[in-house]
Amino acid sequence: MDNVMVHIDNIVRHFPVKSSLAALFSRGQAYVRAVDNVSLEIREREILGLAGESGCGKSTLGRLLALLDKPTQGVIRLEGTNITDMLGQRRRLKEFRKKVQMILQDPYESLDPRYTVHDTILEPLSVHGIRSVSELQDRIEKMLKIVGLSSDDVLNKYPHELSGGQRQRVSIARAMVLEPKFVIADEPVSMLDVSVRAGILKLFDHLRQQFGVTCLFISHDIAVVRHLCDRIAIMYMGKIVEVGTRDEIINTPMHPYTMALISAVPVPDPRYKRTSVPLSGEVPDALRVPSGCRFHPRCRHAEIICRSEEPELKGKEGRRVACFM
Amino acid sequence: MTPYENHTLLEVQDLRMHYRLASGAVLKAVDGVTFSIRRGDKLGLIGESGCGKTSIAMTLMGLLPENASIRGGSILYEGGDVLSYSPKQWREFRWEKVSMVFQSAMNALDPVYRVGKQLSDVYRLHRKCSKEDANKHVEDLFKLTGLPVSRIRCYPHQLSGGMKQRVIIAMSLLCNPSLIIADEPTTGLDVIIQDQIMREIVSLIDQLGLSMLLVSHDVSVVTETCKKILVMYGGKVAEYGDIADVFDNPSHPYTMGLLEAFPNIQGPIKGLAALPGTPPNLAVDLIGCRFAPRCPRKEALCEEEDPPGAKLHGNHVAFCHFAGDPGIKSVNYCELNG
Amino acid sequence: MNLRGKGRLIRELVRQKMAMIGFFVVCIFFLIAVLLQSLPIPDPFALSLYPFHPPSSEHFMGTDNLGRDLFSRVLWGTRASLLVGILSAGLSAVIGIIIGGIAGYYGGWIDDLSSRITDVFLVMPIFFLLILIVSLFGSHIFFAIFSIGLVTWPRNARIMRAQALALKKRAYVTAAIGSGASSLRVLFFHVVPNGVSPVIAYTVILIGQAVLVEAGLSFLGLGDPNVISWGQLIRSGQQSFANAWWISFFPGLMLVVMVSAVNFFGDGLSVALNPRMMRR
Numbered sequence: 001m002d003n004v005m006v007h008i009d010n011i012v013r014h015f016p017v018k019s020s021l022a023a024l025f026s027r028g029q030a031y032v033r034a035v036d037n038v039s040l041e042i043r044e045r046e047i048l049g050l051a052g053e054s055g056c057g058k059s060t061l062g063r064l065l066a067l068l069d070k071p072t073q074g075v076i077r078l079e080g081t082n083i084t085d086m087l088g089q090r091r092r093l094k095e096f097r098k099k100v101q102m103i104l105q106d107p108y109e110s111l112d113p114r115y116t117v118h119d120t121i122l123e124p125l126s127v128h129g130i131r132s133v134s135e136l137q138d139r140i141e142k143m144l145k146i147v148g149l150s151s152d153d154v155l156n157k158y159p160h161e162l163s164g165g166q167r168q169r170v171s172i173a174r175a176m177v178l179e180p181k182f183v184i185a186d187e188p189v190s191m192l193d194v195s196v197r198a199g200i201l202k203l204f205d206h207l208r209q210q211f212g213v214t215c216l217f218i219s220h221d222i223a224v225v226r227h228l229c230d231r232i233a234i235m236y237m238g239k240i241v242e243v244g245t246r247d248e249i250i251n252t253p254m255h256p257y258t259m260a261l262i263s264a265v266p267v268p269d270p271r272y273k274r275t276s277v278p279l280s281g282e283v284p285d286a287l288r289v290p291s292g293c294r295f296h297p298r299c300r301h302a303e304i305i306c307r308s309e310e311p312e313l314k315g316k317e318g319r320r321v322a323c324f325m
Numbered sequence: 326m327t328p329y330e331n332h333t334l335l336e337v338q339d340l341r342m343h344y345r346l347a348s349g350a351v352l353k354a355v356d357g358v359t360f361s362i363r364r365g366d367k368l369g370l371i372g373e374s375g376c377g378k379t380s381i382a383m384t385l386m387g388l389l390p391e392n393a394s395i396r397g398g399s400i401l402y403e404g405g406d407v408l409s410y411s412p413k414q415w416r417e418f419r420w421e422k423v424s425m426v427f428q429s430a431m432n433a434l435d436p437v438y439r440v441g442k443q444l445s446d447v448y449r450l451h452r453k454c455s456k457e458d459a460n461k462h463v464e465d466l467f468k469l470t471g472l473p474v475s476r477i478r479c480y481p482h483q484l485s486g487g488m489k490q491r492v493i494i495a496m497s498l499l500c501n502p503s504l505i506i507a508d509e510p511t512t513g514l515d516v517i518i519q520d521q522i523m524r525e526i527v528s529l530i531d532q533l534g535l536s537m538l539l540v541s542h543d544v545s546v547v548t549e550t551c552k553k554i555l556v557m558y559g560g561k562v563a564e565y566g567d568i569a570d571v572f573d574n575p576s577h578p579y580t581m582g583l584l585e586a587f588p589n590i591q592g593p594i595k596g597l598a599a600l601p602g603t604p605p606n607l608a609v610d611l612i613g614c615r616f617a618p619r620c621p622r623k624e625a626l627c628e629e630e631d632p633p634g635a636k637l638h639g640n641h642v643a644f645c646h647f648a649g650d651p652g653i654k655s656v657n658y659c660e661l662n663g
Numbered sequence: 664m665n666l667r668g669k670g671r672l673i674r675e676l677v678r679q680k681m682a683m684i685g686f687f688v689v690c691i692f693f694l695i696a697v698l699l700q701s702l703p704i705p706d707p708f709a710l711s712l713y714p715f716h717p718p719s720s721e722h723f724m725g726t727d728n729l730g731r732d733l734f735s736r737v738l739w740g741t742r743a744s745l746l747v748g749i750l751s752a753g754l755s756a757v758i759g760i761i762i763g764g765i766a767g768y769y770g771g772w773i774d775d776l777s778s779r780i781t782d783v784f785l786v787m788p789i790f791f792l793l794i795l796i797v798s799l800f801g802s803h804i805f806f807a808i809f810s811i812g813l814v815t816w817p818r819n820a821r822i823m824r825a826q827a828l829a830l831k832k833r834a835y836v837t838a839a840i841g842s843g844a845s846s847l848r849v850l851f852f853h854v855v856p857n858g859v860s861p862v863i864a865y866t867v868i869l870i871g872q873a874v875l876v877e878a879g880l881s882f883l884g885l886g887d888p889n890v891i892s893w894g895q896l897i898r899s900g901q902q903s904f905a906n907a908w909w910i911s912f913f914p915g916l917m918l919v920v921m922v923s924a925v926n927f928f929g930d931g932l933s934v935a936l937n938p939r940m941m942r943r
Contacts, residue, residue, distance in 0.1 A: 053515035066841060097843035109834035114856050124842035163603045174838065193373040193604075194542060194586045198597035220516065223545075223588040227597060250590065264520035265590045266545035270568045272591060274549065276520050282485045283515070
């Protein structure tokens, strides 16, 4: 029985809306409920895919888990320890940063253009007190090798001299050099050319095998998620609507949104006749969240109860759905 | 090389287009590309960033920037030589015969004007008619593209992403063109909307009897919507043919790699191809096959000579010295990198 | 840490002909100021028997009311101008970067407070403030440098603040925070180095302004009496301008040339540093 690495309990993140127009038409403060009462468990050594369309809150959730943002409510536990209140405590937060790292989406923006590859990977080490020149050199070179870069080649280069794939590998090296236990990857391959993506995905798998690191893989591309992840969680408008193993979600999705999402993915096979589940409308404005189940305005199976009550995420061990049907 | 059919709408022969860079170097963005589009064809132009596909789209529309120049080849539209068009002829060609669905609504729609006005203004630029007639035409187009007529007086920021893209589609249909060039029309859109929009585009194309050139980096989208495919690499054509032929029998190592790199959500889970290396620098003079530096099957010949087109089944052509060679089938990218 | 695209920057700069001319002129002035003692020019303090002598082959710019060689005195004036110009602009830049960077990056009450202070200084007439300070506290040259620096930092702070506000959202800043870097480290090792270009461009122009301010102060008699400066020279020739125009003319000319050169260079620099040039 795998241990649970990260417990996410009823996490909420609201963003107050500053527009005066919104305040005029609603009583009191208007909020964007980016992450609304999310509970999830991430198991040790697994790669959990967090999928959903833009605006569903997956990136916000990622940032909350990395303590780059403070939740409005709720508790996050890492290996049993409550980390939610660490944001104010500098020393504990610094220790935490050794254990949890984040890899960002944009390979062009994630690296300081004035730092060489060496300096970029050096920074986390030196921030955490490693001073010995030989140890630093050793760890940096070792890490570059693990991510598939030759240190002779790239060590003294600047980001603008590297390709997108190489930059992303440097980002990964920077994140892994402290040997964290939990890594959150926010759309790490979305901005890369297709021919380069597989290399990065393989790298994640390789890292899991070599370091035993747990990974939350956030992506809007379900096909990619399917290829890499053990389990998948689907988010819609700030809520998790379904969780399950990869095969369960892809082959036997239960939530109408999941079904629509999977059926909408184009298939690179000219003979495959794909029928997509028709969905009406588009994702509603974040300020006008539908009552009851958030998906009901677009759902074919919506009934009266869906309009009035929010379904809870429930089910058996690891396999849960938030739907009344 | 490409069969000259009776109903050929567009014929591009050995097109060469270069950009002059600030440093003085010349970037050979399009380096000898040949293809044709017949009436009713849907051709997918596929390749990764820097392969030249967007440059070709811009050349066909005459929307090249100052530092671009056409260095050779020809573009024939219904027999007429497009490259020698006078400005007057260009005005009658662009948007009337060939129009474009742009990649990002942000680039194509002016945020300070209502969308209906933008469409009717473009229409009245091309056709002399009254405001009422133009507005009626815009209304018809809205209905055709599935947009609520009530949105005609909206500003772009009041529309959702999918609606904005439909406005762009409507704009491309304003003057009843015969060929629509869709340049990555669904980039940035969510997968569900992308599915809807692509279906709508294909249905409009079929309904109105138009032809389409779909420029994309997404093999899945192209495979589903197009009947013919042109794979580009380094400014040159790597492979061309009917989609079924190319898919069943990819004969260029790059095509093989590309097809293997796209995860198929319905197929069995297998290793994805990771192509080693990076796309070539087109500002430098290159000899031989553009793909050679990254090709697992390269030999000395590949670095010396440009590969000629090897004719395979039907109109399937691959530009590889070893195309059709049974040995080439053993290219397997998945085992290449650890 | 290195300037990304340094080669491109230099190429852009060279393209601005006026900027390069300005740069060379300033370099010449700089060399003069540094090598003053070794130059084969007469002693600027040496009195002679020929006061009010017009320009001649012996005295290129003539002599002043005490017979001192004007050419030599004008060259000595370079030192004071450059000293005040560069040091006060530098001081202004350092203070501006620190305060503006902290305000933009941390926000909150720090930002509010420093913005209010900045606003106050931006509406004040600087020159009159300096006259006040100098007449109250003294006219030693280093005092002038400090005053000018302390009074002109707000504009630099505003530039740096705007840059910090924009840059703190960059992914590499988030990544540095994620690595565990303290916010001060992130500010001074990531945000400031990447945002400092417009501050540099403005500071160069500030050098020219400081030179003018110094000249103005010494023209009014508020400058350091022990230091030869162009403003002082212009003042000394004021009374006799009708008869001995050269005493005021040449220092005035030097002033115009120096400040113009600095401004041309500063303009060219800000065009070359334009972020559009530095992208990918």
